[in-house]
């Protein structure tokens with residue numbers, strides 16, 4: 001979300017609560033809403049009850065429907081928290097999620113993927129890697145996200161850094177310079193910010209917006225390079241989309 005966003009909502013959903021707009025509202029600019037500048041946004045603090053101060057920010061419930069809402073520490077945005085995320089948010093608040101100096105060294109060697117040129121991702125410090133958890137499970141498509149805010153996002157599959165036993169480079173991660181190039185891609189049309197890359201077998205594909213991984217049979221992702229072909233709308237290479245879900249491990253800043 002960029003800094004100027006007033007609100008974001010699901011385009012295809014109607015609110016299930018007419019008071020807090022849960023169901024359709026994802027997040028909204030808190031001070032803008034409280035100044036009564038939009039008829040579509042809540043305009044009173046009175047609708048939020050049961051404040052629960054967290055490590056940063058405060059968790060509330062809607063007085064009317066009991067939906068959970070998270071106000072970040074700077075009181076910039078109020079975010080809807082799905083019921084299924086509440087236990088994770090509370091565990092995040094109660095846990096020391098600082099990484100060890102050794103873990104931070106490994107992440108530094110891999111290299112962080114920066115926010116994009118439009119400001120998307122400024123609230124995260126993310127590094128793709130492979131994580132082995134304390135129960136022995138291997139996550140080769142992992143991102144360690146060092147962040148100040150609670151992991152409220154419905155669209156991220158998050159675990160906490162307390163589950164990390166071992167961090168290593170991911171076999172599917174793109175080289176640092178390719179990842180950074182995807183963060184620099186310009187939006188040439190609605191929701192389309194292409195980067196052309198060449199895979200280890202010579203095939204050229206498009207990555208849309210920031211990408212961290214390629215997982216394709218018989219492809220060595222570490223050998224991916226930026227293509228010397230320029231983007232041509234009339235002759236576009238195929239678009240690559242990661243089919244598998246990324247698992248985010250949340251750590252304290």
Ligand SMILES: [Zn+2]
Pocket residue numbers: 017018019020021022062063064065066067
């Ligand atoms: Zn409500």
